[in-house]
Amino acid sequence: MTKTSTAPVLSVRALNRATLERQLLLRRATLSATDAVAHLVGLQAQNVKPPYLALAARLEGFAPQELSAAMEERAAVRIVTLRSTLHTHTADDCLTLRPLVQAARDRELHGFRHGLAGVDLDRLAAVARELVEERPRTMKELREALLVRWPDADPSALAIAARCRLPLVQVTPRGLWGRSGQVALTTAEHWLGRPAQPVPAPDATVLRYLAAFGPASVKDMQTWAGLTRLREVFERLRPRLVTFADERGVELFDLPDAPRPAADTPAPARLLPEFDNLLLSHADRSRVVAPHHRGRTWQGNQAHPTLLVDGFLAGVWRLREAGGESVLTVEPFGTLTGRQRTEVTEEAERLLTVLGVAGPCDVRFGTVVGAG
Numbered sequence: 001m002t003k004t005s006t007a008p009v010l011s012v013r014a015l016n017r018a019t020l021e022r023q024l025l026l027r028r029a030t031l032s033a034t035d036a037v038a039h040l041v042g043l044q045a046q047n048v049k050p051p052y053l054a055l056a057a058r059l060e061g062f063a064p065q066e067l068s069a070a071m072e073e074r075a076a077v078r079i080v081t082l083r084s085t086l087h088t089h090t091a092d093d094c095l096t097l098r099p100l101v102q103a104a105r106d107r108e109l110h111g112f113r114h115g116l117a118g119v120d121l122d123r124l125a126a127v128a129r130e131l132v133e134e135r136p137r138t139m140k141e142l143r144e145a146l147l148v149r150w151p152d153a154d155p156s157a158l159a160i161a162a163r164c165r166l167p168l169v170q171v172t173p174r175g176l177w178g179r180s181g182q183v184a185l186t187t188a189e190h191w192l193g194r195p196a197q198p199v200p201a202p203d204a205t206v207l208r209y210l211a212a213f214g215p216a217s218v219k220d221m222q223t224w225a226g227l228t229r230l231r232e233v234f235e236r237l238r239p240r241l242v243t244f245a246d247e248r249g250v251e252l253f254d255l256p257d258a259p260r261p262a263a264d265t266p267a268p269a270r271l272l273p274e275f276d277n278l279l280l281s282h283a284d285r286s287r288v289v290a291p292h293h294r295g296r297t298w299q300g301n302q303a304h305p306t307l308l309v310d311g312f313l314a315g316v317w318r319l320r321e322a323g324g325e326s327v328l329t330v331e332p333f334g335t336l337t338g339r340q341r342t343e344v345t346e347e348a349e350r351l352l353t354v355l356g357v358a359g360p361c362d363v364r365f366g367t368v369v370g371a372g
Contacts, residue, residue, distance in 0.1 A: 007243045007244050007251065007252075008245070009245050009247060010245070010246060010247075010260075011263055012246075012247060012286055013263035014263040015215065015252075016287045016311045016312065017261040017262065017267065017311065018214065018258070018261065019214075019278070020267055020278075020311050021261050022212050022213060022214060024036065024039070024059070025058060025267070025270055025278070025308070025311075026261065026265065027268075030061070033066040033067040033070055033076075034067075034070050034076055036055055036058060037067075037070075037088060037089065037093075038090045038092070038093065039211070040212050041089075041205070042081065042087040042088060043055070043087060044085065044087060044275040044280070045086045045087050045175070046086055048174075048175055049273065050276070051088040052064045052067060052355075053271070053351075054272065054276055054277075055067060056351055056355065057270045064178075064354070064355065065177055067088075067177070068175075068178075068179075071175055074193075075090065076089065076091065077091060077169045077170070078175050079094050079168065079188060080105075081101055082225055082226055083223075083225070084104065084105065088175070094167070094169065095196045095197050096197045096200055098167040098196065099198065099199040099200065100205060100227075101227060102199065104225075105164040105165070106165075108160075108164050109160070109165075112157040112160055112161065115156070115158075116154070118150070118152065119153050119158070119161070121161060121165060124149075124161055124162065124165065125165040128165070128166055131145050132162075132185050132187060133187055136171045136186045138182055138183060138184050139159050139185070142159050142185065143159040146159065163185075167189070168185040168186065168187060169186060169188045169191050169192075170184065170185060171185070171186055171191060201233075202225075202227070203233060203236065205225070206221060206233055207240075209221050213282065214252075214253065214254045215244050215254035216252060216253060216254075217250050217252055217283065217284070218230055218234050219284075220281070220282040220284065222283070223281065223282060223283040224277075224280075234253055237253075242256050267310055267311030269307070269308060269309050269346075269347045271306075271308075271317055271344075271347055271348060272305060272306045272307075273306075274303040279313065288308075288312060289312070289313045290313065293313050296316075296333060305318065307332065307344065309332075309336065309344065313333075314336075315332035317330045317331065317348070318331075319352075321357065325362070326352065326357045326360070327362045328348045328351070328352060328363050329363075329365070330344055330348065330364070330366065331366040332344075
């Protein structure tokens with residue numbers, strides 16, 4: 001962990017406000033959905049709704065149909081990229097970011113090497129490409145087809161190897177707003193009708209990461225991307241960057257002209273989806289998550305949608321739609337002031353309107369979540 005004693009120190013609140021500004025969470029932006037996805041360098045898309053919820057929290061006048069149309073028109077896609085997780089990216093980012101993180105996908109395969117004994121991975125990638133470009137295939141279909149070629153291999157490992165070696169996108173209608181569809185896969189090149197780019201130098205992506213998540217350390221960037229050995233890239237870019245230190249002395253890099261609002265800048269309440277990248281893209285998450293709240297957005301393997309109050313994680317929420325009635329329940333981690341409850345209620349009501357939730361809607365405050 002690199003330390004410095006001469007750079008200006010940024011407090012936790014100063015880092016919080018800077019990051020929220022970059023994340024379009026201090027004020028809603030008037031960007032289009034695709035421009036916002038590009039600025040944020042992708043949105044977590046483990047489930048169908050989170051990208052829509054993420055943009056509802058960040059954009060003025062956002063309508064879910066806008067992102068859905070971009071996906072239907074193949075201007076945006078769902079693909080495994082950063083941290084080996086599913087993201088919604090613009091078509092351009094899909095074709096450049098995936099090659100950048102390919103080394104991490106190759107490392108992921110090491111955990112399945114026993115199930116792939118005797119399998120020529122280059123041949124597997126070629127066979128899998130032919131299969132999914134003939135027609136989109138589900139993982140089950142891909143697994144069964146590959147097992148015919150390699151009957152002694154582990155079926156799951158074969159499918160995972162195909163996902164790791166190839167840039168597989170989920171084809172629509174999967175991911176469209178108000179539509180349903182099973183996960184079916186083809187290659188990004190086939191779906192988008194153009195080739196992937198050569199593996200790029202990470203320099204441009206480092207600058208984009210700082211624009212969306214900075215100020216940040218080398219380790220922060222590595223956490224976000226799921227990559228290693230980025231120190232030399234930051235050193236190469238150092239003449240173009242400015243540096244700060246956090247309260248523990250960790251060196252932070254930033255773009256010279258990036259916004260860094262005052263620490264006392266008001267931060268409105270926001271409702272974010274589960275797995276929002278705001279909470280997952282730094283090695284040190286204290287700029288958004290207080291130490292005593294770490295791990296409280298999870299229950300087993302399930303992550304909950306989260307609440308921000310005064311810029312920091314302050315609770316979880318859930319939306320239940322059943323029997324023609326919709327109830328959005330907020331569970332704060334502590335006591336909210338009357339003003340904060342009003343602000344959270346207004347934000348929840350706005351979200352229900354954006355989502356076009358039908359029937360009677362109700363916003364409630366649940367029992368305060370106990371110590372985690």
